[in-house]
Amino acid sequence: MNTIIIGAGQAGLATGYHLQRLGQPFTILDASARVGDQWRAQWDSLRLYSPAKYDGLPGLPFPGEPWHYPGKDEVADYLASYAAHFTLPIRHNTRVERLERAGDRWIVSTAGEQLTADNVVVATGTFGRTPYLPDLAVDLDPAIRQLHSSEYRRPPQLKDGPVLVVGASHSGTDVAYEVAASHPTILCGRDPGQLPFTPGKPGERLFWPAFLFVARHVVTRRSPLAKSAMADLRFHGGPMIRVKRADLLARGVERVHERVTGVRDGRPVLGDGRVLDVANVVWATGFRQDFSWIKAPIVGDDSWPREYRGVAADAPGLFFCGLCFQYAFSSMVLPGVGRDAAYVARRIAARAPANATLAAA
Numbered sequence: 001m002n003t004i005i006i007g008a009g010q011a012g013l014a015t016g017y018h019l020q021r022l023g024q025p026f027t028i029l030d031a032s033a034r035v036g037d038q039w040r041a042q043w044d045s046l047r048l049y050s051p052a053k054y055d056g057l058p059g060l061p062f063p064g065e066p067w068h069y070p071g072k073d074e075v076a077d078y079l080a081s082y083a084a085h086f087t088l089p090i091r092h093n094t095r096v097e098r099l100e101r102a103g104d105r106w107i108v109s110t111a112g113e114q115l116t117a118d119n120v121v122v123a124t125g126t127f128g129r130t131p132y133l134p135d136l137a138v139d140l141d142p143a144i145r146q147l148h149s150s151e152y153r154r155p156p157q158l159k160d161g162p163v164l165v166v167g168a169s170h171s172g173t174d175v176a177y178e179v180a181a182s183h184p185t186i187l188c189g190r191d192p193g194q195l196p197f198t199p200g201k202p203g204e205r206l207f208w209p210a211f212l213f214v215a216r217h218v219v220t221r222r223s224p225l226a227k228s229a230m231a232d233l234r235f236h237g238g239p240m241i242r243v244k245r246a247d248l249l250a251r252g253v254e255r256v257h258e259r260v261t262g263v264r265d266g267r268p269v270l271g272d273g274r275v276l277d278v279a280n281v282v283w284a285t286g287f288r289q290d291f292s293w294i295k296a297p298i299v300g301d302d303s304w305p306r307e308y309r310g311v312a313a314d315a316p317g318l319f320f321c322g323l324c325f326q327y328a329f330s331s332m333v334l335p336g337v338g339r340d341a342a343y344v345a346r347r348i349a350a351r352a353p354a355n356a357t358l359a360a361a
Helices: 010-021 072-085 135-139 170-179 204-218 226-236 245-250 334-351
Strands: 003-006 026-029 096-102 105-110 114-117 119-122 145-148 163-166 185-188 254-256 260-264 267-270 280-283 318-320
Touching: 003 010, 003 105, 003 114, 010 026, 010 072, 010 334, 105 119, 119 334, 135 260, 163 170, 170 185, 170 245, 170 280, 204 334, 245 254, 318 334
Parallel strands: 003 026, 003 119, 119 318, 145 280, 163 185, 163 280, 185 254
Antiparallel strands: 096 105, 105 114, 260 267
């Protein structure tokens, strides 16, 4: 039985590694020109929130000093070296446009061909392919510079004048903190909470083992704790990690908890009626889940796939890897994706007639 993995990010590569070890044939399809390009396209100052010693994928440690926090280009280069090290079969510049069921197999359609597979693993990213912008964004004055956080690279992209950052999860707070060094900055959105440590500060060597144990083994979908945590992460974003409330205050960021609810005279309006005269808006509003390209009834009322640990029970042979809270709090990050990938690979191997006795541990 052959498998197609859609996406050559960390989830797709880790799944390929485990399938390779189980002797299962597979091909990885990726829309980018090279492994790691999605990381290379992130903002310049982005660094991982976890130290390198916990960032390695299965079979290959992350290089460098164990307690440094890798930048986005380091992550991209590591993923490329990982794919090369294990000679993972990847077809680049191949964007999947449609996935549908045909009898007992799956048809994977790209711009130029149709491929068939017994199994498909969708590893297209934690939060989907499409940046989310509220409908009111189109009503803002065209003179206001608007960027989604996925388009933001560095402060010089912005016009002179005040900046409004919409969305106060970890990416929004990081961006607001950075641009506030050169622009008057307002950060709006609900307070998602903050983790009780700062990466790179004293005490982290005691904190990380305990935190990762909880993230991997305690806050899982088997736990009563998971229901609210899963909803928060999937629909509101994660807590502040590197940049904290005190950091924002010290840098002069104006923090408001009202949402942007409308537009007046081309300017954004907060829920309390305040009109913001800004020259820039950075939308740190996440991504919209869009699985309309999968022509199978696998999406629930919440727009997320109906799956458990990456297995879509309603669509035999269809799997996911890299989803937020696929199994645990750690699922969407490098320290947690390897376990999820191993589980998915075992379930794929168990579908093959010669391996029907394989158990999914």
